[in-house]
Amino acid sequence: MSDFLKPRKGISGSSGYLSPQIDVSVRLNANEAPDGPSKGFTAEHELNLNRYPDRSAGKLREEIAKKYGIFANQVFAANGSNEVLQNFLLTYGGSERSLMVFKPTYVMHSKIAAITGTPVIEGERELDFSLNVESTCEKIIEYKPSLIFLCSPNNPTGLPEPKELPERILEILETYKGILLIDEAYGEFADTSFLSLLSEDHPLVISRTFSKAMGLAGLRLGYLLGPSWCIDEVGKVSLPYHLGTITQELGLEALKDSVSLEKRVTDIIKERDRISESLRKFSLEVWPSETNFILFKAKNQDARQIWEELISRSILIRDFSMVDGLEGCLRVTVGKRSENDLFIEALGEILK
CATH class of the missing domain: 3.40.640.10 (Type I PLP-dependent aspartate aminotransferase-like (Major domain))
Structure with a gap:
């Protein structure tokens, strides 16, 4: 590749977005909502996809x-x-x-x-x-x-x-x-x-x-x-x-x-607080959150090892342990209650 034109200054050598997409049963790494819109969610009328969209939206x-x-x-x-x-x-x-x-x-x-x-x-x-x-x-x-x-x-x-x-x-x-x-x-x-x-x-x-x-x-x-x-x-x-x-x-x-939105937000906040309370019972530092995720840090175990152990149990969270200012930190997204229970149970086993 050295014989070809290189990317412009500022782009060459940079990395892409580093958030692994791994095939697991429980994905709690990307801050997605645990559920989508209500059933029957679709455009209310026929779409003319042979025409360009409204340019101004x-x-x-x-x-x-x-x-x-x-x-x-x-x-x-x-x-x-x-x-x-x-x-x-x-x-x-x-x-x-x-x-x-x-x-x-x-x-x-x-x-x-x-x-x-x-x-x-x-x-x-x-x-x-x-x-x-x-x-x-x-x-x-x-x-x-x-x-x-x-x-x-x-x-x-x-x-x-x-x-x-x-x-x-x-x-x-x-x-x-x-x-x-x-x-x-x-x-x-x-x-x-x-x-x-x-x-x-x-x-x-x-x-x-x-x-x-x-x-x-x-x-x-x-x-x-x-x-x-x-x-x-x-x-x-x-x-x-x-x-x-x-x-x-x-x-x-x-x-x-708007009704589904309000319910989704309420449910996520309730689950977020429940997960936070559970994490604090382990030997972890847990930061307060006003989002749909929780940042935490193990006091006595290697974060990367915890992340890999969770993957071996088909659970994916986000590893920030190598990021400047976030050394040792992991982040978990609030998922469905059943997914959150599997995460809490697996993490408890790993931290024993």
């Missing part, structure tokens, strides 16, 4: 806007929140600007930044994975990044960002030009959301997804909420007809099913 954007009490021109939809983030960085990032993230956090923030040629400035979290408001603001003031990403609740740690932090950052952004993006992929599970801060006067956007609480990870549908001046520019970067007809129609159907 107008109806879908209108219904998402209604959900949050905003306007359709304040919504951008794409194939999963990762594509949303990529379009945003293609629009507002680049080599002459910078993105500030606070690690450990969602790895795709930095990876998509690299793909779009956007330099990343890394801030640090506290030992408990929280963000110190004062030191975070000081770092922003020092570096003046064009873009700032928060993840609330944070993946993979599970904690929401401090309530006062986004307002403080927006105050700082009154002194120079920049945009704050808050990734709320797990927002439905949390007690705190920053949706109320959205305004035409604020350089703030919030990304959300149909993949987690709505149980549609296989559909690949995410969206960005924000001021119309920002959403309009992000939309210009998207490819024509980027969001397929099936995705748009099933997204519309999912938005009608």
